[in-house]
Amino acid sequence: MNQILIIAWREVTRLRKRFGGTSPFAALSLLVVLGLSAFALRNTISLGSGLYQIGVTGNVSPIHDSRFTVIQVDAEQGKMLLNEHSIDVLIVDMQVFSRDDNKSQYAIHALKQYMEEEELARIRNTYPESQAFPLRVGINYLPASRAQGQNEAPTRPEETIIPSLTPPPLPFAQVLVAMLYILPITFISIFFTSSFMDEKINRRLTVLLSAPVTPFQIVLGKMLLYAVFALSAIVLIAVLTRGNVLLIIAIFLPTVLFLFAIYLMVPLFYRTFKDTTFIAMLVTTLTTAYLVAPAMFTDVNDISHISPLTLAVKMYRNESFGWREYLFPSLPMSAIFGFAMFAGTRLLNEEFLMGYKPITRKIADAIYLLMARIKPYLSVPLWSLLVIPIVYMAQIVFLAFASNLPLGMIVGITLMASALIEETAKSVGIVVLADHGVVKSDREILGLSFLSAFGFFVGEKLLVLLSINLVSEASISSVLFGQGLSLLMPLIAHFLFTTIVTLLKTKAKLLYMAALMVGTLAHFLYNWYLLGGLR
Amino acid sequence: MIPFLAVVKKELGSVLRDRTILIAILLQLFIASFSSGLLLGMLSLYDADTILRTSGSRIRIGIVGSADDPFGTFLVERGLTVIPFGTLTQAEWAFYEGTISAIVDTPEAANSITEIKLYLPDSNTRSSLIRTAIQEPLKEYENYLRLQQGIKIHYTDLQGEPSTSFEFVYSVLLPILMFFPAFVAGSLSIDSLTEEFENNTVQTLLAAPLTVNGMVSAKIGSVLILSFLQCGVWLVLLKLNGIAIQNTGWIFLLAFIISGITSTSAALAAVLLKDRERSQFIYALMLLAGVAIGNLLNLSPIITLSRLAVGDHFTSGWNVVLFAIFLIGLYLLLRKVSRQIVV
Numbered sequence: 001m002n003q004i005l006i007i008a009w010r011e012v013t014r015l016r017k018r019f020g021g022t023s024p025f026a027a028l029s030l031l032v033v034l035g036l037s038a039f040a041l042r043n044t045i046s047l048g049s050g051l052y053q054i055g056v057t058g059n060v061s062p063i064h065d066s067r068f069t070v071i072q073v074d075a076e077q078g079k080m081l082l083n084e085h086s087i088d089v090l091i092v093d094m095q096v097f098s099r100d101d102n103k104s105q106y107a108i109h110a111l112k113q114y115m116e117e118e119e120l121a122r123i124r125n126t127y128p129e130s131q132a133f134p135l136r137v138g139i140n141y142l143p144a145s146r147a148q149g150q151n152e153a154p155t156r157p158e159e160t161i162i163p164s165l166t167p168p169p170l171p172f173a174q175v176l177v178a179m180l181y182i183l184p185i186t187f188i189s190i191f192f193t194s195s196f197m198d199e200k201i202n203r204r205l206t207v208l209l210s211a212p213v214t215p216f217q218i219v220l221g222k223m224l225l226y227a228v229f230a231l232s233a234i235v236l237i238a239v240l241t242r243g244n245v246l247l248i249i250a251i252f253l254p255t256v257l258f259l260f261a262i263y264l265m266v267p268l269f270y271r272t273f274k275d276t277t278f279i280a281m282l283v284t285t286l287t288t289a290y291l292v293a294p295a296m297f298t299d300v301n302d303i304s305h306i307s308p309l310t311l312a313v314k315m316y317r318n319e320s321f322g323w324r325e326y327l328f329p330s331l332p333m334s335a336i337f338g339f340a341m342f343a344g345t346r347l348l349n350e351e352f353l354m355g356y357k358p359i360t361r362k363i364a365d366a367i368y369l370l371m372a373r374i375k376p377y378l379s380v381p382l383w384s385l386l387v388i389p390i391v392y393m394a395q396i397v398f399l400a401f402a403s404n405l406p407l408g409m410i411v412g413i414t415l416m417a418s419a420l421i422e423e424t425a426k427s428v429g430i431v432v433l434a435d436h437g438v439v440k441s442d443r444e445i446l447g448l449s450f451l452s453a454f455g456f457f458v459g460e461k462l463l464v465l466l467s468i469n470l471v472s473e474a475s476i477s478s479v480l481f482g483q484g485l486s487l488l489m490p491l492i493a494h495f496l497f498t499t500i501v502t503l504l505k506t507k508a509k510l511l512y513m514a515a516l517m518v519g520t521l522a523h524f525l526y527n528w529y530l531l532g533g534l535r
Numbered sequence: 536m537i538p539f540l541a542v543v544k545k546e547l548g549s550v551l552r553d554r555t556i557l558i559a560i561l562l563q564l565f566i567a568s569f570s571s572g573l574l575l576g577m578l579s580l581y582d583a584d585t586i587l588r589t590s591g592s593r594i595r596i597g598i599v600g601s602a603d604d605p606f607g608t609f610l611v612e613r614g615l616t617v618i619p620f621g622t623l624t625q626a627e628w629a630f631y632e633g634t635i636s637a638i639v640d641t642p643e644a645a646n647s648i649t650e651i652k653l654y655l656p657d658s659n660t661r662s663s664l665i666r667t668a669i670q671e672p673l674k675e676y677e678n679y680l681r682l683q684q685g686i687k688i689h690y691t692d693l694q695g696e697p698s699t700s701f702e703f704v705y706s707v708l709l710p711i712l713m714f715f716p717a718f719v720a721g722s723l724s725i726d727s728l729t730e731e732f733e734n735n736t737v738q739t740l741l742a743a744p745l746t747v748n749g750m751v752s753a754k755i756g757s758v759l760i761l762s763f764l765q766c767g768v769w770l771v772l773l774k775l776n777g778i779a780i781q782n783t784g785w786i787f788l789l790a791f792i793i794s795g796i797t798s799t800s801a802a803l804a805a806v807l808l809k810d811r812e813r814s815q816f817i818y819a820l821m822l823l824a825g826v827a828i829g830n831l832l833n834l835s836p837i838i839t840l841s842r843l844a845v846g847d848h849f850t851s852g853w854n855v856v857l858f859a860i861f862l863i864g865l866y867l868l869l870r871k872v873s874r875q876i877v878v
Contacts, residue, residue, distance in 0.1 A: 048702030109695030273726035
């Protein structure tokens with residue numbers, strides 16, 4: 001513990017030295033600029049900024065919306081401008097003129113959205129509420145079938161709304177607030193990354209590693225300071241937005257750990273500064289997409305539970321959630337943190353950090369270092385089991401890419417790519433071990449292929465179970481016991497394809513890429529057959 | 536000139552050899568497809584017009600109450616299927632049999648506040664879909680009731696075409712694809728400069744027949760070549776996808792000039808601070824501040840780009856020239872600063 005604190009204190013001195021020379025004036029002006037930017041961007045950045053030109057004449061209240069540029073014209077001139085496509089819409093008093101082409105019609109639609117709000121504000125200010133808003137809608141929810149409905153009381157109390165003031169449930173606003181938490185965490189973790197790079201460039205890491213501290217203590221000590229920063233930022237935002245501070249900490253702690261885990265990988269793998277930039281960009285984009293996108297579907301689709309931001313959105317809407325909803329996003333994130341800490345302590349040695357090698361070679365080395373100290377029959381299935389979250393994330397990313405292709409190709413290409421990703425995940429551990437001469441005989445490779453397939457298979461089924469569990473409890477039993485024999489088929493298939501790849505690579509001395517292709521093709525044909533493509 | 540080209544060649548060579556630039560290119564593809572995929576998802580779940588267009592007639596709504604109540608008409612006009620019922624119990628039976636998906640109970644008589652009851656299925660997904668679909672008719676009904684009390688709402692006859700897709704393509708997608716290379720260019724020029732400073736290789740490099748300014752310019756030049764190529768590819772791909780873009784030449788030039796501005800200001804930060812950590816931090820802040828100031832001065836490159844692309848009548852090459860003048864000023868400043876500082 002003492003060592004960890006010492007290393008954390010070293011970080012404080014490092015930051016002081018780096019940013020200490022900055023004059024208070026520069027820091028102050030920076031803050032002012034930032035505040036100004038936030039203020040300026042608050043209203044002006046919106047979908048469709050500056051796209052439409054509007055001509056206005058007569059008695060029209062001023063239009064304040066970044067989508068419209070308003071020009072004062074007289075009626076004749078306005079009609080002319082409209083006809084020659086210089087403006088998209090002409091407003092004369094209460095009348096609106098447009099053309100039939102798309103752009104003018106889009107502008108009309110945008111104008112309609114804007115005018116509706118303006119008119120509402122106008123009547124709210126002019127008339128008493130009972131006249132301005134004469135409609136109340138009481139919303140009740142009916143259960144799906146009669147049988148349940150007769151016995152139980154109504155599932156939820158009636159909720160009364162005023163249509164024009166209560167838009168249908170859209171989580172945008174709350175998602176934006178929840179996103180506020182991600183920004184400072186990302187920023188702080190970039191400093192965390194820089195700290196490791198510093199040590200690497202100055203070769204101080206060598207000194208540190210020869211000191212009586214373990215790599216684990218070094219990683220933890222460095223992380224401590226930045227974790228404190230991140231948590232204080234979270235608490236600050238929670239207080240400012242009047243959230244429940246303890247709940248927010250509980251929600252975002254796994255997220256902080258997850259982001260730190262990923263940013264720990266950046267300094268371990270980079271070779272040049274440009275690598276760092278690219279890898280950091282990749283990480284920022286993917287994690288933001290992973291965290292933010294599902295939260296947009298809060299209360300609309302169960303997919304949203306993948307992201308912890310959903311929990312924050314629910315908190316801001318005063319909705320409750322249970323342990324299961326909390327653990328569903330938090331457990332995988334914490335697991336990835338654990339995995340990264342383990343990887344970090346194994347990879348934190350001079351030889352690995354300093355060598356310049358092709359990135360594929362570097363990854364292979366990393367995998368070897370992760371697996372080397374445990375017996376292969378344990379490490380291989382564990383590897384296959386633990387990479388499952390990463391495999392699934394990669395497959396989802398690929399689906400996003402494939403959605404650009406023509407419809408007929410999407411299924412084929414996605415099947416092919418996910419087969420490739422899965423085969424790589426299952427075989428790479430064995431291949432790396434064979435390259436280093438840890439496993440040699442055919443029997444060993446066959447056995448390990450089976451274990452790898454088994455580990456992957458168990459993980460895959462666990463994931464299915466977990467996601468089904470959240471959606472409906474009733475269907476678990478059918479997944480577990482209903483299918484009986486048919487569970488055996490995928491396991492055998494996994495084993496077969498993994499064996500093809502590993503044997504082709506290690507015994508037939510084929511290039512790994514070529515061996516992978518053969519295994520992938522077999523896997524693809526199997527999946528295609530299951531989907532009814534070959535019949 | 537020869538040493539200048541040699542540095543450019545070395546820089547490009549190292550980028551190609553590292554192969555991590557592939558990440559940046561894939562990333563742009565991912566952002567583009569992910570955000571448009573997300574948009575499609577949002578549209579199909581949240582946008583009333585899209586819901587009505589794809590599945591409006593399949594949403595069947597049972598109405599209980601007097602036949603002359605206009606709410607039913609509003610629903611039908613929106614393309615929803617309406618089935619009248621005599622009593623609420625009959626409607627509930629139809630709901631449980633699955634013939635209708637929601638029930639509206641309109642009032643018999645109304646005083647100043649009208650209250651209607653809405654019965655929705657107890658499933659989040661379906662009930663929010665139905666609520667989105669009937670939001671417009673509800674608002675029309677509200678306006679009708681207001682009119683009965685003598686309150687007139689203006690501009691209710693506006694219709695138009697759903698504009699979200701159009702706004703997204705020209706104000707989000709196109710600027711992201713054209714300016715992301717610029718963002719990368721800035722980061723890269725910091726990387727290649729600070730790498731020389733921090734590894735103490737800058738003296739060796741300057742031992743070659745090359746001035747400080749030549750070295751800095753060569754580094755900026757090489758990242759500009761990369762962003763030039765990326766912007767070109769995106770423009771071609773967008774056009775192949777059938778997206779109409781006006782003023783292509785000016786847009787290309789604008790994107791290139793913005794790359795110049797970001798990489799020059801990033802290089803300025805790098806020669807002043809000489810380490811990656813602080814330079815990247817300041818660069819990120821400068822970008823933020825730059826966007827904000829541009830917005831305040833009504834000179835945003837994003838809006839200029841969107842307007843050029845939709846063929847706005849009041850935007851032309853002169854708006855691009857403004858940015859070019861700014862770039863020249865910035866570059867002269869960089870030359871002055873780097874000559875004094877890097878020795």
